[in-house]
Amino acid sequence: MTAMQKRPRALFSPGRSLPGETPGCRQPKGLLGAQEWVAPRRECQYRQQDFSALPPRKRLAAAKLAAARFLPQPGARIHLAWQGGLAHYWIWTPEGGGEADYRRWLPETLLLAPPVQDGPRLLALSQGVEGQLWRSGMLVASQWWARQPSDAEWLNFLRASAWAGDAAMPALEALEWLERPWAQSGRRWAMDVDTAERAAWIAAGCLLLAVLGWQIASLLRWDAAAREEAARVDAARARTAPLQAARERAEATIAEIQSLRDLEPAYSDYEWMARIAARLPQGANFAGWAREPGKLRVLVRGGDPDPRRAIEAFLDAPPFDKLTATPTGSGDMLLEFELPAARATEGSSE
Incomplete structure (x- = not known):
């Protein structure tokens, strides 16, 4: 397992497992992650088509039109992924699943890390093995076998892929699943889990800043209103100060008169x-x-x-x-x- 895979699961990391397994048993999901099913390569057909000649904004529409001719039967599903202008199609027909089952899925091949160097390689899968051929960092051919192929089967695969290099069968590799697929999704607005988590934290931070800003603005408005009210009270006190002083003088005079009257006898x-x-x-x-x-x-x-x-x-x-x-x-x-x-x-x- 790589260092990337050993780190804690991202907040939106999906839980992954093969169809029929307990959800999330292969890769547990993050706190807000969804379940994502991994279709075995044995159950998928693989196709590809190069749309590099088209402008990038027209490639997705063209790929969707081309996908219709790859569907083998009603109910089959296609997962589209891109490497530059090269479109990869994995066609999968779930066994015993309804329309709502396995809505979110991806092929097993997309979770196996690409090779460091171009050329053919042989991978051990959850069911069977897969032969791949890579050129310029792109997958150009894929073949599935229920068991390790014979030399003749391997040679036929290389010839069908127009490989002119070393024809020796490489050693079988067993790889752990990646956190993210190695090819971009065909969905227009798709984002990986790290980007989604970053956007979620940014949104949460913006919301927190907005709340704090609103509170600070309220406090500033309240403070300004308190200062204005204090100024009005001080002005009112200044206006009524002469009246208050006059009243106090009158009350003092009345008290003095009363004290003098108290000195008088009850009757003359x-x-x-x-x-x-x-x-x-x-x-x-x-x-x-x-x-x-x-x-x-x-x-x-x-x-x-x-x-x-x-x-x-x-x-x-x-x-x-x-x-x-x-x-x-x-x-x-x-x-x-x-x-x-x-x-x-x-x-x-x-």
Whole structure:
């Protein structure tokens, strides 16, 4: 086996085996390879025709027209391969196979490496032997025998092939199958497995680059949009900065005013005097007035001298319901009221 054959199977390498064998038993297929059947040389007829006189673009059409006269019977199949302008035809009729069976196939001869030097050679095949004659690196004659030919049979083969060199029968050679056929396929768009694998990896790389490019472009667009949005936010902040500063100054002023208002007493002395005077018994008048934090002293002169009457007058008049009444002994009455500690807040009831 050559160094080429020892390397790992290509991704699209086909699995090869003879008809009737387990698929891929001779050459296992690659991960994405298909099954390719190898027709034994014993079951193939070989023909060739030279189309070198025609332009390359017309050769395939001419070869297909010429193939019709090589078909021995309906159901026979032809594998066409090229060496320059020389067309090789292998005609094969599968035994017991339907139209869909053995759709992909090639002759055994195409998998046996060409000789290093021109001339005749004798090859051992899977079934029988094949004699070949090579000129200028091209196969010009092929003959199959069920066994090694006699000297007479070999000589007849050389004469039919117009060989004028040494007529001695060469030693029998046994070759391993190649990874790729030694002649180009007759299919117009055919490519070998290495080319197919290279194209697949290139396509995968291009797809990966396209995805990465799309992601990078999306990130760049997102970054540009984020920068634009940040610029709009900064501009809006710059426009609203004076308003925000004014609002903060107003809130600070309101807080300062409220703190100053909290320092004020709940009621002024005039309000207290008016409300207390309205509750005094008939004939009673203010004789004195003293206000301290949380307490108010009122000296009343005249009126009923009973302190209970003075207290009853204020029981239903908050915040004057918390008081004491003390006669002074000189006919006056000392009323002491407990005052609210802080000013009532806005919106609350007294």
